[in-house]
């Protein structure tokens with residue numbers, strides 16, 4: 001069975017074959033660099049990373065394009081409030097996005113087009129649409145897309161077309177609008193003084209202004225497809241479910257009206273939400289919502305990747321203390337087995353061992369392939385990997401030895417698709433506490449039995465100890481250190497005034 005993917009366009013799982021055999025063009029909507037990207041955005045980027053890695057592991061050559069939106073309503077507003085240009089305002093957030101990407105071990109895209117560097121192709125696209133009569137100039141000086149001139153409008157999001165309002169009275173000029181408001185959307189916004197103030201205005205034959213958000217992705221995707229000689233239709237376009245409407249619907253309308261093709265992308269893939277604001281989140285994380293917060297809190301990328309991939313990308317996921325503790329344990333277990341397997345292979349095989357490990361690696365390969373080919377069923381693939389680690393441990397216990405070039409390389413190649421082993425194999429830091437954070441009021445002297453509760457408990461005492469040191473109550477600080485030590489926790493004072501709590 002070949003790779004099958006759920007296509008939002010048809011609401012069906014379909015066999016995936018690219019337009020050009022062996023080559024895949026993939027466009028994924030990137031971050032709007034107006035703040036630090038949320039861990040929920042990164043759930044989508046991680047799902048896309050898994051998709052990319054699986055395509056590559058399956059032998060496809062992938063061209064991956066991810067845009068950075070560096071001009072939109074929010075950016076102009078925020079830059080204006082700070083009296084800086086949009087370029088100055090967005091630069092640190094773009095940099096932060098790349099740092100967060102590297103922390104989460106996401107493979108870099110081949111192209112990261114920035115909207116402000118693709119204004120010329122955007123202008124050309126608007127001109128083309130004006131010539132074809134699918135765009136018109138409004139009395140406000142902006143250019144709009146006429147959805148009544150594009151019969152396929154609403155196909156992706158399956159809007160009931162009777163609800164669509166059209167015409168000059170029903171049009172929208174903001175970058176984001178809700179599902180109840182399907183109407184003519186803005187392609188090019190006439191420049192206002194606040195745009196000029198932050199250097200977000202460009203000259204165009206149809207008036208000075210700046211691109212609308214939806215236009216950016218169409219122009220950048222078409223432009224880069226052309227540059228790479230890959231036609232004008234994408235094989236895969238992916239993003240979060242919140243982008244289906246209006247963003248992706250509008251991308252299709254603009255692109256197809258321009259190219260005359262029935263499709264802009266043949267497969268549309270959408271990842272579900274990550275819930276971090278649920279009640280379950282409050283226990284340890286408080287308001288932690290970005291990868292850099294999690295990194296500062298000592299959370300390993302391997303843990304996060306496992307946590308994300310253990311839920312299918314089309315299902316909602318809650319980020320909770322328990323789930324994180326479970327994923328850390330899982331990542332650690334796979335890391336331990338990985339080390340053991342490699343050490344055993346290095347010791348050299350014995351005659352007669354090969355058969356068991358042959359069967360072991362072919363079962364593993366077959367199960368992972370079947371699961372991931374079935375619309376990226378990562379939870380099932382991971383279950384097969386954990387089962388292989390259990391069985392592999394049993395075989396190693398029995399004195400069997402794997403072969404490096406075959407068994408270990410199969411294991412390594414499949415694990416690489418997920419890339420979820422712990423960065424530091426021993427004594428993982430579970431968290432970092434700093435002074436100023438609220439000192440927990442009622443901490444029991446005895447540690448809770450549940451492992452997630454125990455981490456919250458240990459971090460709570462670490463904060464209490466910082467408070468004690470702040471009051472110069474060193475006796476209490478020492479008592480807390482001993483209390484934690486007795487419960488199996490090690491506390492380390494850092495130069496920056498924070499403390500790390502580790503399980504040695």
Ligand SMILES: [Zn+2]
Nearest residue numbers: 029030217247
């Ligand atoms: Zn987009």
